[in-house]
Amino acid sequence: MKAIGPKLVIATHNAGKLREIRELLAPHGIKCVGAAELDLPEPEETGNSFVDNAELKAREAADLSGLPALADDSGLSVDALHGLPGIFSARWAEDEAGNRDFGRAMERLWREVEAAGEEAGRDAHFTCALSLAWPDGAIQSFEGKVHGTLIWPPRGEKGFGYDPVFMAAGMDRTFAEIDPAKKHAISHRAVAFGQLVAALG
């Protein structure tokens, strides 16, 4: 894979993701700059998959900044809802004005899971697609998942997004109750990062 540096644009406007990506990149000595710091716009996510959307975000940021750019597209897929909200995870939290409220998104999620009945189960997984785009047109993508179950009511104050309702397989606390280091040991984002770092060689 091509080298990244001296500076990498993190093509996200999500503060929770940016924090996690910085933590995951910290041991690799890569200097990062967030999309908001560079005043980069938030592209419309028109893709039909996590990888499609990660690629369009990374491509736009690399083209506009002239620097290598890393984008993350991620979400929570619920078996009982046939994979929803999936790529619509952020959109489920938005009102008509575009303001996000994940309390509301989690309530909708639970309401729909209950409507699906107990036999539909409570299994869910997070997916994270990471795409690295270079200004010369090169692009490379990676995808990680973590499986678990939904719990109700939401628990914990750490993390972001849907973390308070997700318990990874083998754990007895939600992603919002565990320390960031524990989440980084197993999360969908950490799995995708492992692949990216291995490809960097």
Ligand code: ITT
């Ligand atoms: P950018 O596109 O600017 O990166 P976004 O929030 O719009 O930010 P996505 O379209 O990828 O990003 O939406 C993913 C949503 O899925 C995100 O808003 C979270 O609510 C949720 N999500 C992703 N990873 C998560 C995690 O580790 N823990 C909890 N929720 C997560």
